[in-house]
Amino acid sequence: MAEETAPRxxxxxxxxxxxAAAAVRTTGLSDFGGTAHEEAFxxxxxxxxxxxAGLTGAGNYFMRSEVKSALVARLMTQARFAEFPEHADVRIxxxxxxxxxxxxxxxxxxxxxxxxxxxxxxxxxxxxxxQPRPPRETWDADPVFSGIQAAFREHHVSNPEFMGIHYxxxxxxxxxxxxLRQTGKSLGFESLAHVPTxxxxxxxxxxxxxxARHKQNLQLIGLNDQDKRWVLKNPSHLIAxxxxxxxxxxxxxxxxxxxxxxxxxxxxxxSAEATAGHSxxxxxxxxxxxxxxxxxxxxDAFWTARPAYDQSQFFDVDYRSFVQDPVGxxxxxxxxFGLEWSQAxxxxxxxxxxxxxxxxxxxxxxxxxxxxxxxxxEVRAAFPDRRSxxxxx
Numbered sequence: 001m002a003e004e005t006a007p008r009x010x011x012x013x014x015x016x017x018x019x020a021a022a023a024v025r026t027t028g029l030s031d032f033g034g035t036a037h038e039e040a041f042x043x044x045x046x047x048x049x050x051x052x053a054g055l056t057g058a059g060n061y062f063m064r065s066e067v068k069s070a071l072v073a074r075l076m077t078q079a080r081f082a083e084f085p086e087h088a089d090v091r092i093x094x095x096x097x098x099x100x101x102x103x104x105x106x107x108x109x110x111x112x113x114x115x116x117x118x119x120x121x122x123x124x125x126x127x128x129x130x131q132p133r134p135p136r137e138t139w140d141a142d143p144v145f146s147g148i149q150a151a152f153r154e155h156h157v158s159n160p161e162f163m164g165i166h167y168x169x170x171x172x173x174x175x176x177x178x179x180l181r182q183t184g185k186s187l188g189f190e191s192l193a194h195v196p197t198x199x200x201x202x203x204x205x206x207x208x209x210x211x212a213r214h215k216q217n218l219q220l221i222g223l224n225d226q227d228k229r230w231v232l233k234n235p236s237h238l239i240a241x242x243x244x245x246x247x248x249x250x251x252x253x254x255x256x257x258x259x260x261x262x263x264x265x266x267x268x269x270x271s272a273e274a275t276a277g278h279s280x281x282x283x284x285x286x287x288x289x290x291x292x293x294x295x296x297x298x299x300d301a302f303w304t305a306r307p308a309y310d311q312s313q314f315f316d317v318d319y320r321s322f323v324q325d326p327v328g329x330x331x332x333x334x335x336x337f338g339l340e341w342s343q344a345x346x347x348x349x350x351x352x353x354x355x356x357x358x359x360x361x362x363x364x365x366x367x368x369x370x371x372x373x374x375x376x377x378e379v380r381a382a383f384p385d386r387r388s389x390x391x392x393x
Contacts (some may be wrong), residue, residue: 013064016045016372023071033078040184047195059278074182077130090219095230099237100256103266110233114173115352116345120228121173132223165335175234183210191271196280207243223246238302258319260383261376269367288372296382303386
């Protein structure tokens with residue numbers, strides 16, 4: 001794949017057509033699998049170039065890279081679909097989806113679930129460059145994998161605070177919004193910039209096309225591991241439960257819950273740290289109001305949709321209980337869904353839990369809701385306890 005060089009700052013984001021052409025040059029591929037994705041990306045890119053986004057030179061560079069990355073992944077996925085047509089016959093049975101507001105333990109819990117040798121997660125590098133998962137022992141020699149891993153190491157050195165907030169590694173399972181964004185639909189973009197026009201458009205969309213492509217990606221990536229159960233994690237699945245369940249009707253949904261005041265403050269801090277210096281508007285109160293609006297909309301959408309489904313497919317996890325007993329929480333999930341809590345699974349989960357308490361993965365995060373113009377009362381009012389909707393009538 002040809003390499004492109006670019007400055008770390010840009011005077012603008014550019015147009016959608018310009019970014020798409022850059023993705024084509026980078027990959028040497030031209031088949032995007034149709035044009036259905038273009039509406040979303042055109043609205044997004046136009047919004048990023050507006051005064052509302054207030055992007056700086058660094059922000060222009062970063063957000064252009066995010067859009068281009070999604071288009072590169074779409075091109076590469078389309079090529080792999082054609083190269084491996086047998087992916088369409090891969091069955092995905094009873095996948096586990098870990099959902100919840102950001103900063104509620106979804107990352108830690110999903111990684112523990114992925115530790116089971118009978119499970120598979122969506123590794124970071126394969127969300128960026130989808131392909132049938134190669135044997136693990138070949139990854140270090142793969143120039144794509146090694147390049148992504150080197151970039152993460154550089155980021156951890158230059159941004160040590162962010163490493164304590166959300167540790168990332170090319171080899172580890174990550175959120176699947178990077179797959180969803182191949183259609184241009186992703187709440188991830190809203191967490192990186194103030195894009196009110198795109199957000200308003202996205203709020204009116206349904207997600208069946210995004211989840212159809214999500215499934216195709218899982219079928220492709222898991223082609224060589226068809227005997228393993230998928231474990232997926234993405235807080236933004238909250239917004240699209242109907243599309244998720246239509247695509248994966250036997251899905252097992254684990255929802256993590258935490259005091260929304262802590263959750264929202266932490267989510268704001270994560271966005272602020274990830275976008276520091278990128279915008280003159282996506283800071284402070286604007287960032288806080290954006291996040292509160294987006295997250296409360298996701299919360300409402302999930303609780304509105306959930307009662308229509310078989311509640312035996314759902315399991316709720318209290319964040320405090322999870323922190324106190326991570327391994328016990330995983331065991332309870334297995335029991336609730338009738339999964340085999342084998343000795344090999346128990347040993348792997350315990351080992352990963354012990355490793356996560358030390359070194360760079362050890363959580364370290366400080367935040368204050370007031371930094372984002374929000375109060376505890378208004379945050380709690382935006383996230384009412386909706387569990388009563390599940391009570392039998």
